[in-house]
Amino acid sequence: xxxxxxxxxxxxxxxxxxxxxxxxxxxxxxxxxxxxxxxxxxxxxxxxxxxxxxxxxxxxxxxxxxxxxxxxxxxxxxxxxxxxxxxxxxxxxxxxxxxxxxxxxxxxxxxxxxxxxxxxxxxxxxxxxxxxxxxxxxxxxxxxxxxxxxxxxxxxxxxxxxxxxxxx
Amino acid sequence: xxxxxxxxxxxxxxxxxxxxxxxxxxxxxxxxxxxxxxxxxxxxxxxxxxxxxxxxxxxxxxxxxxxxxxxxxxxxxxxxxxxxxxxxxxxxxxxxxxxxxxxxxxxxxxxxxxxxxxxxxxxxxxxxxxxxxxxxxxxxxxxxxxxxxxxxxxxxxxxxxxxxxxxxxxxxxxxxxxxxxxxxxxxxxxxxxxxxxxxxxxxxxxxxxxxxxxxxxxxxxxxxxxxxxxxxxxxxxxxxxxxxxxxxxxxxxxxxxxxxxxxxxxxxxxxxxxxxxxxxxxxxxxxxxxxxxxxxxxxxxxxxxxxxxxxxxxxxxxxxxxxxxxxxxxxxxxxxxxxxxxxxxxxxxxxxxxxxxxxxxxxxxxxxxxxxxxxxxxxxxxxxxxxxxxxxxxxxxxxxxxxxxxxxxxxxxxxxxxxxxxxxxxxxxxxxxxxxxxxxxxxxxxxxxxxxxxxxxxxxxxxxxxxxxxxxxxxxxxxxxxxxxxxxxxxxxxxxxxxxxxxxxxxxxxxxxxxxxxxxxxxxxxxxxxxxxxxxxxxxxxxxxxxxxxxxxxxxxxxxxxxxxxxxxxxxxxxxxxxxxxxxxxxxxxxxxxxxxxxxxxxxxxxxxxxxxxxxxxxxxxxxxxxxxxxxxxxxxxxxxxxxxxxxxxxxxxxxxxxxxxxxxxxxxxxxxxxxxx
Numbered sequence: 001x002x003x004x005x006x007x008x009x010x011x012x013x014x015x016x017x018x019x020x021x022x023x024x025x026x027x028x029x030x031x032x033x034x035x036x037x038x039x040x041x042x043x044x045x046x047x048x049x050x051x052x053x054x055x056x057x058x059x060x061x062x063x064x065x066x067x068x069x070x071x072x073x074x075x076x077x078x079x080x081x082x083x084x085x086x087x088x089x090x091x092x093x094x095x096x097x098x099x100x101x102x103x104x105x106x107x108x109x110x111x112x113x114x115x116x117x118x119x120x121x122x123x124x125x126x127x128x129x130x131x132x133x134x135x136x137x138x139x140x141x142x143x144x145x146x147x148x149x150x151x152x153x154x155x156x157x158x159x160x161x162x163x164x165x166x167x168x
Numbered sequence: 169x170x171x172x173x174x175x176x177x178x179x180x181x182x183x184x185x186x187x188x189x190x191x192x193x194x195x196x197x198x199x200x201x202x203x204x205x206x207x208x209x210x211x212x213x214x215x216x217x218x219x220x221x222x223x224x225x226x227x228x229x230x231x232x233x234x235x236x237x238x239x240x241x242x243x244x245x246x247x248x249x250x251x252x253x254x255x256x257x258x259x260x261x262x263x264x265x266x267x268x269x270x271x272x273x274x275x276x277x278x279x280x281x282x283x284x285x286x287x288x289x290x291x292x293x294x295x296x297x298x299x300x301x302x303x304x305x306x307x308x309x310x311x312x313x314x315x316x317x318x319x320x321x322x323x324x325x326x327x328x329x330x331x332x333x334x335x336x337x338x339x340x341x342x343x344x345x346x347x348x349x350x351x352x353x354x355x356x357x358x359x360x361x362x363x364x365x366x367x368x369x370x371x372x373x374x375x376x377x378x379x380x381x382x383x384x385x386x387x388x389x390x391x392x393x394x395x396x397x398x399x400x401x402x403x404x405x406x407x408x409x410x411x412x413x414x415x416x417x418x419x420x421x422x423x424x425x426x427x428x429x430x431x432x433x434x435x436x437x438x439x440x441x442x443x444x445x446x447x448x449x450x451x452x453x454x455x456x457x458x459x460x461x462x463x464x465x466x467x468x469x470x471x472x473x474x475x476x477x478x479x480x481x482x483x484x485x486x487x488x489x490x491x492x493x494x495x496x497x498x499x500x501x502x503x504x505x506x507x508x509x510x511x512x513x514x515x516x517x518x519x520x521x522x523x524x525x526x527x528x529x530x531x532x533x534x535x536x537x538x539x540x541x542x543x544x545x546x547x548x549x550x551x552x553x554x555x556x557x558x559x560x561x562x563x564x565x566x567x568x569x570x571x572x573x574x575x576x577x578x579x580x581x582x583x584x585x586x587x588x589x590x591x592x593x594x595x596x597x598x599x600x601x602x603x604x605x606x607x608x609x610x611x612x613x614x615x616x617x618x619x620x621x622x623x624x625x626x627x628x629x630x631x632x633x634x635x636x637x638x639x640x641x642x643x644x645x646x647x648x649x650x651x652x653x654x655x656x657x658x659x660x661x662x663x664x665x666x667x668x669x670x671x672x673x674x675x676x677x678x679x680x681x682x683x684x685x686x687x688x689x690x691x692x693x694x695x696x697x698x699x700x701x702x703x704x705x706x707x708x709x710x711x712x713x714x715x716x717x718x719x720x721x722x723x724x725x726x727x728x729x730x731x732x733x734x735x736x737x738x739x740x741x742x743x744x745x746x747x748x749x750x751x752x753x754x755x756x757x758x759x760x761x762x763x764x765x766x767x768x769x770x771x772x773x774x775x776x777x778x779x780x781x782x783x784x785x786x787x788x789x790x791x792x793x794x795x796x797x798x799x800x801x802x803x804x805x806x807x808x809x810x811x812x813x814x815x816x817x818x819x820x821x822x823x824x825x826x827x828x829x830x831x832x833x834x835x836x837x838x839x840x841x842x843x844x845x846x
Contacts, residue, residue: 048565051563058412062412062414066752102558102560103561105561105566106563106565106569107552107566111556112555113552116548117566119544120537120570123540131529131533135518138517138518139519
């Protein structure tokens with residue numbers, strides 16, 4: 001009796017489990033296959049930020065040498081790590097640890113490297129100040145004429161040319 | 169033949185040195201005959217270098233591998249066209265081309281001005297011959313293309329050696345644009361020596377009016393045009409031949425051609441102020457010195473090995489000599505400018521900050537800051553190596569981040585500048601001139617925002633492009649309407665005649681239009697897409713609105729290279745629109761070095777760019793990379809418009825030619841009779 005009751009209970013549990021398993025199988029079959037994550041944007045970013053180490057001095061996204069001994073494994077590693085879920089920053093940092101700063105395609109924003117970024121704009125600002133100063137100074141100063149330059153050509157022809165330019 | 173070539177170069181060197189000293193002596197002693205003999209020596213040195221060039225071409229064509237340059241840059245199976253083009257495929261030969269172009273330019277200047285500017289010409293000839301002699305010395309003694317191969321025998325003696333075949337021309341150079349790109353670029357680099365020579369001559373003779381500027385205006389424009397065309401051809405080559413999907417990688421050698429172009433652009437603008445207002449004289453002399461030096465600096469970067477670049481001649485020892493030469497030229501020029509400062513004072517004052525003159529000042533500032541940013545980024549790895557002991561890389565992320573804001577400011581000025589009047593612009597007239605361009609630009613901006621565009625630089629760039637476009641159209645419209653009113657011509661004829669009557673102004677506007685078109689193309693970069701897939705025939709890949717179906721893979725053989733070629737059918741909206749065949753080539757003479765032959769479907773809206781990147785490790789699949797690059801077509805179209813605009817400004821004036829003809833006749837008679845003409 002006991003054994004029969006136990007059997008009946010086990011049977012019901014198994015039947016229930018089978019039902020759930022069947023449902024799970026249907027669901028799995030009906031559900032779309034899990035697509036690999038789209039990493040193209042991150043991949044491009046990482047390849048743009050890193051430089052191939054074969055000596056071509058080009059970004060990973062630019063080095064077009066077939067089976068390049070440096071770019072090919074670096075790209076493969078980037079792709080693999082992005083698929084695993086690593087961030088671009090993490091991947092780039094790990095390459096910097098391995099190769100040093102020379103693997104980066106642009107200077108960092110720390111220490112001496114910062115001057116690379118700042119200097120063009122400093123020059124622009126200084127230039128603006130100088131141009132403004134020159135403009136104001138030129139506007140204030142009275143006209144100072146220098147000794148007239150002796151004509152290098154026949155004055156009649158010079159006259160004719162000036163006439164022509166006025167007309168045009 | 170190789171000895172003959174070296175002899176010709178030595179002869180040319182003797183003649184150019186004679187030209188240098190004789191012209192100076194003639195000027196000091198005021199002996200016209202000595203100056204004339206110096207000028208003849210300059211032309212004769214040009215002939216000597218031509219003979220040397222022909223000798224090297226003969227050696228290349230006949231595959232004389234006993235000559236180092238021939239053995240290093242050609243092979244027996246190379247087509248004749250490429251054998252001849254190998255003249256500039258390696259360092260020594262390219263130096264000979266440089267020397268040849270320098271000599272030809274010097275010869276043309278001497279011939280053109282044989283009856284003109286007699287006070288200046290001795291010094292012009294001296295500067296040109298100094299420049300030529302420097303390059304000839306380097307070419308003969310440090311980088312001789314006629315050097316022969318020698319081998320050391322076991323007993324220690326050396327004998328001449330001729331290998332059975334050469335190493336072949338770098339496969340990347342075996343492309344039409346790359347064949348004409350270096351000579352055109354050289355024309356651009358070297359041509360700035362002419363305005364430089366006239367500027368120095370003007371400083372020495374104290375003739376610092378605008379004569380030297382008027383004389384060299386065409387030279388400067390033509391040189392600037394060649395440099396621009398050279399840059400574009402280089403970009404086209406990179407786009408089609410390198411296979412990475414772009415046309416500008418901010419490589420140091422690319423940058424070194426951009427710098428003199430930027431400085432030259434500044435010079436072309438600032439000379440207008442001197443011609444019209446007698447202002448900016450010191451600035452113009454300085455600018456022409458800077459532009460010339462940047463041309464030399466470009467060749468210094470290419471030939472010194474100081475910076476890593478795929479385009480550089482790495483094993484050259486010439487760097488230090490270029491450095492000394494540049495320092496000498498810079499020091500000498502600055503000394504002369506400082507000494508003649510009193511003659512360089514402005515003839516007029518600036519009437520208002522709101523004027524065309526001010527706009528030119530800001531234009532010059534921005535162009536030079538752009539030039540500095542490129543120089544700074546290019547040289548920063550060297551600087552970093554000195555300071556920190558680490559040679560870092562400064563690549564596109566730096567140049568794009570720094571260059572885009574400066575570029576956009578320049579674009580704004582391209583539109584704003586022509587709206588200002590000379591001397592003074594009233595606020596009322598500014599309001600009137602700005603109204604339409606502003607409205608149209610704002611409409612574009614709003615339309616883009618409504619379409620979902622959120623990229624700041626893209627928004628600004630397209631908005632400014634519209635602004636500048638409307639300002640240019642407005643200028644043409646106003647002029648044409650006035651002409652229609654006064655002459656009764658129809659619109660098309662009035663437009664053409666308007667342009668032809670004032671070629672410089674309206675040709676300049678056409679060049680400005682080309683700048684807008686190029687900016688449209690550059691902005692398209694923000695929308696580039698790329699995808700890669702390992703494929704076999706029958707596979708499909710998707711990019712943008714295109715479906716690419718691989719239908720075939722074929723391998724073949726030519727005497728020069730082996731190739732693998734994929735065939736892909738391109739479908740859009742279910743329709744077959746194109747069959748594309750990207751190719752990979754493996755060059756036999758270059759130890760199997762490969763090149764990528766891109767398949768390109770180019771339309772104004774976007775380019776479909778397909779590359780056969782290689783094969784998978786097991787060799788069973790073919791790696792296809794596809795790019796969709798929007799608006800690239802406008803870069804090439806804009807470049808063509810730029811050429812057209814420059815050519816318009818260069819069109820000769822009938823009346824000016826008549827005047828010049830009168831001048832030469834009058835002066836010729838005087839010179840022949842020994843009377844000095846002033």
